[in-house]
Amino acid sequence: MKQKKGTEIRSRSELSSAIEELSVLVLVKPGDNHEAALVPTKPFLSLCYLVLQVLDKIGPTMAVLRQDIHQNIKRLEMVLESNSSLNSNLVEILRTETREGNAKKGASCSKAFVWLTRSLDFALALLQTLSIGSGKNMEEAVEEAYNITLKPRHGWISSAAFKVALKLVPDSKTFIDLLRENDESYDAQTEKIKILVSLLAPFLEDIHCILKAYDLENLKSA
Template identity: 50%
Template structure:
């Protein structure tokens, strides 16, 4: 399934074929709510020595992130709105030309060359904030697994402090401070995540697999963002 690691090729027919495959893959993602297994599958296709970062895999995990935020509850509406808008911005670029936008690194390079990377509606900014939101999610789910005594409020607050607070201004920080106080209890959240037909052991294994695959990708993205001097961007 090489469609997730598309390289620019000479020859129009090959480009059209790859673009068609990528569009079909995106349709699969749009047809239903992406689950954790979908994200694991996309991430597992990346080669360890491949410096390309699949846009489709990144979008699939970002969409999965929305589910986690939804389960935390409506109090996380600020984060959800930011994640949703960033997904849509990156998604629109990807769908417009799947072959050209199949690699996050190429997107960042293109916008940097055009002087657009730091602008408010750039895909580069979307990548920065989606990456930080994934950092938040990893910190949160790892806390959920490794710290059974802490409340959900404590876990969300700690993940926020580590992954998002350093990049938020006082307005954003104040909004999150209020939201954190209204999250559900831990047991309610776990039951919501489990849904129907899942058990905790299976969910735990899936989360561990996802984190083990996602963390190296996030590390690589952070390195790339630093090379483009985008790692210090802040919000209001």
């Protein structure tokens, strides 16, 4: 049964799958009560896996970022497998590690959550640029998205690796064509990108509210 589900997911475009995930995802901001914060685990990680598939379409430029995302997903999955009580709410990890003083230490799950969120920020910034027809080529769009979202938090090694690989990105039309579903038109695909952006932007705003509540918003690479 699981194999059939995976086959169905792969038969749809990454954008369609991401829109579906976000359409049914329910997220609760902390507000004045941190205990009420909720980020459903499985939908969040599914969304991150979809970002990995999108990055594959961009090519070798995203190899370092892709590896980081994959490692952070696996780190969270390992914890969730060993502690079933955390399976329904990622914020419980932040809460537990903050209480124990481990959220900002070593390879914590809180750090993994922060960096996965930032990877989604990058994907959002890139898709926003592509959806508005800004006239930027793909290289410019990728670089701008990186500079806004990830570069301020990256160390010089990661930034240098990204800069070296930037010349390898495909052109914008080729990238969007790679994301298209079957015989979908270019205009229909662009409209789908806009729908995804409209869903992803408020979702990430809520996530950042939660990160601020746990003093993790400004965490940087070691």
